[in-house]
Amino acid sequence: MIKIRIYWVVSLKWYTSKNRRKRENMFFKSMSPEKRATVVASSVATLLTLIKFFIGIASGSVAVLASAIDSLLDTLISVFNFFAIKKSEEEANEKFQYGKGKVQAIAAVIEGTVISMSGLYIIYESIQKALDGTTTGLLTPAIIVMLISIVVTFTLVQYLLKVAKKTDNLVIKSDALHYQTDLWSNGVILLALVVVYVTGWDIVDAIFGFGIGIYIIYSAYEIIVEGILILLDRAIEREMVEKIEAIIDAHEEVNGYHWLKTRTDGTTNFIEFHLVLRPKLYLIEAHRISDEIEEKIMKLDTKKRWVITPHYDPFDDSAINNCYASGQNFCERP
Secondary structure, rough: OHHHHHHHHHHHHHHHHHHHHHHHHHHHHOOOOOOHHHHHHHHHHHHHHHHHHHHHHHHHOOOHHHHHHHHHHHHHHHHHHHHHHHOOOOOOOHHHHOOOHHHHHHHHHHHHHHHHHHHHHHHHHHHHHHHHHOOOOOOHHHHHHHHHHHHHHHHHHHHHHHHHHOOOHHHHHHHHHHHHHHHHHHHHHHHHHHHHHHHOOOOOHHHHHHHHHHHHHHHHHHHHHHHHHHOOOOOOOHHHHHHHHHHHHHHHOOOOOEOOOOOOOOOOEEEEEEOOOOOOHHHHHHHHHHHHHHHHHHOOOOOOEEEEEEEEEEOHHHHHHHHHOOOOOOOOOO
């Protein structure tokens, strides 16, 4: 009886544990590719942080310690990115009628700023080591750790680049770029450790650490600029705009267009334009024409969502529109 009861309890625990793992696996698979990417990135970064901190503190290597701090920031940023993507994927509502796609841009600016701060800290630590003349120990374990870090980070970068290419998500692009800089910095750190191991020149560790700090700040610049430009409603790429113009021009029932405006929040492209159509055209015909144009425009990039707002004019009134846009209250109609 006791054996049966023990077997029943063990079986129940195994079944419950198995179901829990199954639910967790289903939950992970149900995430969007962007969310899964941030979960994978934060998990990898956490593992690398723990290993590097242990070796960095034990060996006294400022380069390895700098890499550990960078990996810690990677973890925090990837967790932050998860919630940023979660927010940006929320549907538009009465309060946020254009959605929350710009959360991605805000996340990119914050991520770039944090990366810059980590670069400054690494520069500071490198200068301190050069001035204090501290030595580096446990070189062999440190070299092994950096080799493992390079292999793991390279695999992660390939995965993030694949997701970024598939989704064209700014946050994942930023994360991929961030880990690419980590890959280069890890390689430089490994080289520094090898040089110190062979020559015994501990100053090399400080010099390489300083160089890594400069490189990290430089790499963050592109992320910050891209995020700021999206927040400022910069037009989409000129090449895409020219394709949109060509589609509108090619429609045989369109007499002209003006006031073509574009912007993106990283996930959704917003397009608006004024179509010049025949003055006595039925409204249903005007809608048919704009629907045909919109369908072709949306095929230009199927990774993005599109919000296209056409306006119908019986003649070219761009002069009036420009007049009102300049702040004038009285504009003469042609």
